Amino acid sequence: MGIDSYRSNCERCIHTHLCEGTAANEQIAGHRLRVRRHDSLYRVGESPGNRIYCIRSGSFKLVMQRPGDAEQVIAFAMAPDFLGLNTLGAAGHTASAVALEDSEVCVIDWDRQAFRGRRQPMQRNGLHALLAGEIRRAQQATLLLHHTHSRQRMADLVLNLSQAYHSNGYSARRFRLPMSRCDIASYIGVSAECVSRLIDQFRRKGMLQLHRRDLTLLDPDALQRTAAGVEN
Amino acid sequence: MGIDSYRSNCERCIHTHLCEGTAANEQIAGHRLRVRRHDSLYRVGESPGNRIYCIRSGSFKLVMQRPGDAEQVIAFAMAPDFLGLNTLGAAGHTASAVALEDSEVCVIDWDRQAFRGRRQPMQRNGLHALLAGEIRRAQQATLLLHHTHSRQRMADLVLNLSQAYHSNGYSARRFRLPMSRCDIASYIGVSAECVSRLIDQFRRKGMLQLHRRDLTLLDPDALQRTAAGVEN
DNA sequence: CGCCCTATTGAATATAATCAACCGCCGTGG
């Protein structure tokens, strides 16, 4: 599986407010896992085992299985996103989490009292808020898919990624795509060829530059307008 | 607003396990609301006020607002679904809930200790499971939208509705669509004209019958195959 | 160097949007 466990270090984690305090965290969030590129953190159907994961570095794609062996990318996730929030009360994972690059996750045992927040109401609310936020996130994702034209969905994805990097302290203008063209195609619901053509189209219009997986946004406003569908 | 409040009756509610017991429920779930067809239970941007709702009768559509006045149907909901589960930790509602027919909802105050389940772990887990289930639901919805062809999405929607009615004790073969063609079009991401053509196409192939809003499934298996894309 | 895998490009075809006209049900008001 390419998975490798070691002790956690919670000092720089932004989610410590969900636990009891930085001191106790390393007992709660017992260990971390390394997941190598293209390996799965978990797969469809596997028992979730009351664990959730927090991405500390790297990125993942969430893949659902269609009847008839076809796969579908339903989300991308990067640090500090959580994985497995949707598993409580489910018999098995409804999606697989596949690492897009060598990644590290923090494992949190759902059953530990400390995380479930018996002591402080804030912790309990924090967990509820986390779950509610994940619902909004998923609903927001449907909004992307509801764009009529593929160029709108593509522009929307690029802007979403840009914002994700930005809110994690990286450049919003320049970043490296961790996913393949094929993954992008699956996620935005077009053929892989179409992704190529869309990128080329954006490049010719001076909206962005993309060499292999290195992306530079040149005209975010134009992308915004494209996503909104006010111009072609 | 067309909203009208009265006392709740929890005796036949299937969600009492989330509360402390049937006896106490009517104090917890203080009151019900009637919402008339085309009226909103809540609107985008309104403060959620730490309430969630449980549909007791009728049905709703969830509508998101796009930049530039366009609206987008992102989900349909019917009894005994919950509404507003995605609001905890959010400043305002991210979607509007519009009644598709005259409906009744049960109002549950999120702040009440009883519902948050200080006493019994089962209650707390019940709430977590509820939220986690809503995440899965939203992710499932993205799966529908990921179908390449509109006929797949249409068939998928029909089957989903059928299953929803079935699991609530109604016929899976024969039911009344509470939503307009326009709502369907928005939800599955096609033009309203296309919905008409798809219905006609399904009818000519003997898969279903639809007179105004009364739907009869004639060949669910064929619909299944159409949704899966194995045949046209 | 040569292979494999990802990505790109081209040409023909399938699919759905758009624009426009029309239908029919339903409630309103004469």
Add this chain to the structure above:
DNA sequence: CCACGGCGGTTGATTATATTCAATAGGGCG
């Protein structure tokens, strides 16, 4: 009672858009 008007729904013709199939390019790696 019937005529009217409006709205939701359907149908037709044209155009825009994306898929499919096929061929090609080019990097990473043994």
